[in-house]
Amino acid sequence: MTDLPTLRESLEAHGLLAKKSFGQHFLLDLNITRKIVRLAGPFEGRAVIEVGPGPGGLTRAILESDAGKVVLIEKDHRFLPLLGELDTGDGRLSIVEGDALKVDQSKLVEGPTHIVSNLPYNVGTPLLIDWLTGAWTPVAMTLMFQKEVAERIVAQPGDDAYGRLAVISQAVAEAKIVMHLPAAAFTPPPKVASAVVHVVPRADRPDPQTLKRLERVTAAAFGQRRKMLRSSLKQLGGGALCEAAGIDPDARAETIDIDGFLKLAKALA
Structure with missing residues (x-):
């Protein structure tokens, strides 16, 4: 060179x-x-x-x-x-x-x-x-x-x-x-x-189906990031989805950590 x-x-x-x-x-x-x-x-x-x-x-x-x-x-x-x-x-x-x-x-x-x-x-x-x-x-x-x-x-x-x-x-x-x-x-x-x-x-990365659901959840949650999850995720189950994932439905997207979003994606299944 x-x-x-x-x-x-x-x-x-x-x-x-x-x-x-x-x-x-x-x-x-x-x-x-x-x-x-x-x-x-x-x-x-x-x-x-x-x-x-x-x-x-x-x-x-x-x-x-x-x-x-x-x-x-x-x-x-x-x-x-x-x-x-x-x-x-x-x-x-x-x-x-x-x-x-x-x-x-x-x-x-x-x-x-x-x-x-x-x-x-x-x-x-x-x-x-x-x-x-x-x-x-x-x-x-x-x-x-x-x-x-x-x-x-x-x-x-x-x-x-x-x-x-x-x-x-x-x-x-x-x-x-x-x-x-x-x-x-x-x-x-x-x-x-x-x-x-x-x-x-990561060696333990989520499976492809979980990743697809994660993309859906994050698109909805951050598409209306100022709203509570019960509202922003309404089309995906709203409060019921949050409760199934063990996530506070009154929380907003910017406060949820990676593990929390993965729980929402798995609950969406």
Whole structure:
């Protein structure tokens, strides 16, 4: 990687600019990308998937690490030639052109797989939910989000940011913010700061049916978060559902912890 031109030189050589419609903001400081990869590892030869690599700043750091197979999923075809320049021909790097929301990632790798990505802002949340609740689950994820989204993932009951995303994320995984980045770290700078979240799925995650019910319960509860649960959950059973779960029907969604929502989801069965 040390023999390659700088990321800025590569972008200029290919005449590339970030596309606002794709939510692109490039991280060009290799000291930062290397730190993110250190926080994500060690990989010990396991596969790593990166979504939205863009000019490849994070990719270079991943390829310098102890990762095994490295798979890039890039929707913007303009970056494919630039990313191809990172391929040393040893078969370690694989580049897939496509939308990560539609690509079956389970067919791209074998065995335990890490995901390390500076996620495009417009698809970060749905991708996280898909990885957490879908049939295929990574062994760990180290993901960059807008700071506001990162705070929503790790929020606790009573926090202003506590909502559906926190409940679903923490019901199936342990998540913590491991790094903060100012807008000035990116090219072009976004209007908000960013944060890196490290997510590790739980071994005792709820079964798929419970997760589906959890999504229904949290959608109703936080859709009317200022109302008591007996009202916000009325279509799902209201007070009777709460009593079956052992939850105070006069409580509001933002005060119920993860275990409480899981009890509501199981009672919904």
